[in-house]
Amino acid sequence: MKQKKLLTLFLTVATSFSMLVACSNATFAESTGTATVTESTNTTDKKQKADENQDAAKQLLVDLTGSYQELWPVILDEKYQQIWIDDCTELVGEENAEAAYDKLASMVSGTIYGEEAVEAYKDGDGVYDCSFKEGVNKLEFNGSDSVIKGYDSEGKEIFSHTYHYVGIEEVRGLYEFKSDDADSGEFTYFCIAPDTNDTTYHIELRYGSDLEALGKYDEGDYAYWLGSGISTDYDQTMVENCIELFCKENLSE
Incomplete structure (x- = not known):
């Protein structure tokens, strides 16, 4: 009986640990994904801004x-x-x-x-x-x-x-x-x-x-x-x- 309780406790802890690792991995993946999306968004924004500046510069020469x-x-x-x-x-x-x-x-x-x-x-x-x-x-x-x-x-x-x-x-x-x-x-x-x-x-x-x-x-x-x-x-x-x-x-x- 005691052995069965210990086994049950071990399985419970193991399961909890597995769930914790899974949760941690999911959080890390989500965090990494968010960072990747943010970095991609920033890169896109910078490129868009650069394109806008270039267009504005061309227009400035025309206006001048x-x-x-x-x-x-x-x-x-x-x-x-x-x-x-x-x-x-x-x-x-x-x-x-x-x-x-x-x-x-x-x-x-x-x-x-x-x-x-x-x-x-x-x-x-x-x-x-x-x-x-x-x-x-x-x-x-x-x-x-x-x-x-x-x-x-x-x-x-x-x-x-x-x-x-x-x-x-x-x-x-x-x-x-x-x-x-x-x-x-x-x-x-x-x-x-x-x-x-x-x-x-x-x-x-x-x-x-x-x-x-x-x-x-x-x-x-x-x-x-x-x-x-x-x-x-x-x-x-x-x-x-x-x-x-x-x-x-x-x-x-």
């Missing part, structure tokens, strides 16, 4: 089709100063409007960049150089062919390359493009903000030979530089809209 000159020499022209003052008045009051305008204008009127600017601004109060570099006076985009060209002040072509999307810049979310041509020098990479004539009335971009350096704004060869442009076909309305947007972005609480 046209020619651009430097922005700030245009909208900081003396004839538009009263528009600036009026927009600043609405945001900070009449007594502070002129000082606000002077501050905004100084923020984008830097004349140095790169290591020279890093040294000059090491104690703070850095301002941005927003001009075109490498002798470029006019930029031209042909989105349907993914072509970007640059011309000097005499209208002579400096460069012309086709470009393809390579990623998203992490700091400001600029779309990164790389030239399809070897030895493109300082026009190898273009990092372009998702701005167009129809949305922000101007463009912002950086270009150069070192993509990693282009992703840094307060150090390296391209520190304190962000090129800004406006359509060569700009009109009064575009100028007014651009000034209003800049004031609101920088003066609104």
